[in-house]
Amino acid sequence: MPAAHPPTSTGDVDPSFTFHYVQLDLPEEAGPDRRPTTYWDVERGMRGPEPRPDWLVVDAGAVDTELGVLKTGKEADVFLLERAAETPYAARPRESCLLAAKRYRDAQHRAFHRDSLYVEGRGVRRSRDQRALARRSDYGRQVAAGQWAQAEWVALRTAWEAGVPVPYPVSLQGTELLMEFAGTPDGTAAPRLAQTRAEGELLAHCWEQVVQIVLGMAALGWAHGDLSAYNLLLHGEVVLAIDLPQVVDVVANPQGPQLLHRDCANVAAWFAARGLEADGDALFAEAVGLAL
Secondary structure, three states: OOOOOOOOOOOOOOOOOOOOOOOOOOOHHHHHHOOHHHOHHHHHHHHHOHHHHHHHHOOOOOEEEEEEEEEEEEOEEEEEEEEEEEOOOOOOOOOEEEEEEEEEOOOOOOOOOOHHHHHOOOOOOOOOHHHHHHHOOOHHHHHHHHHHHHHHHHHHHHHHHOOOOOOEEEEOOEEEEEOOOOOOOOOOOOOOOHHHOOOOOHHHHHHHHOOOOOHHHHOOOEEEOOOOOOOEEEEEEEEEEOOOOOOEEEEOOOOOOHHHHHHHHHHHHHHOOOOOOOOOHHHHHHHHHHHO
16 A cells, blocks of 8 residues: 655735734824724733623733713722724724723822721732831832722622622723723713712612622622612613622721721612612611621
């Protein structure tokens, strides 16, 4: 039997094989308000949980454009970004999505003076960082800002994966946290619950969702720590919890049960003031049973 010989190349290219190459250049007007997407620049663990939602643009050639300020806060400011990917192929139209970029200030530029109340029970891995925090050096202030961004990132990821209704966490890079924008396609942000005039069935539906948010966090062992109608969004008819950097471990933090009770009392009082029967003590009793 004759030995098998490998096929010889004729030099012809299979006509069914096609290869498209598109050079990824910096945007023509790159600057503080327009930059290449940071999604693939961050470590894998600093990108959002799988499976990614269909609306999220992850094209490596996408450009993030800052559209304006959504919110200024005590410890951070939130900006609206559009992430868009242009494509030369007719089969792939332009992809875009809106994101909220939360950028934490360092301790020197924040007005959040109750850090110690929330950070009890949290650790710092590196002794160098712990010393810098204690000395309140420039580096220590950077570490503190990073701690808050990291804390909210972990809280959002964990809550999202547990089914607690929060904005989808997209990525974390330094002190910038990118997350799902809750609002309309034209960039109008969803209102805070405190800004709405929910009543009747919608008000009762919102209370049921807030109860599930409190209980969902309690099942993780957490209290939100600063829960009120001002950091709950009403996105359509869905209530989302936001502002999670101060989430506390109800067991590890000595103030945990007190903060959990305050969360329950605050939200119940808001609903009760609008005529709904909302029992904060009953909610606390159920939540603390889950958390402890």
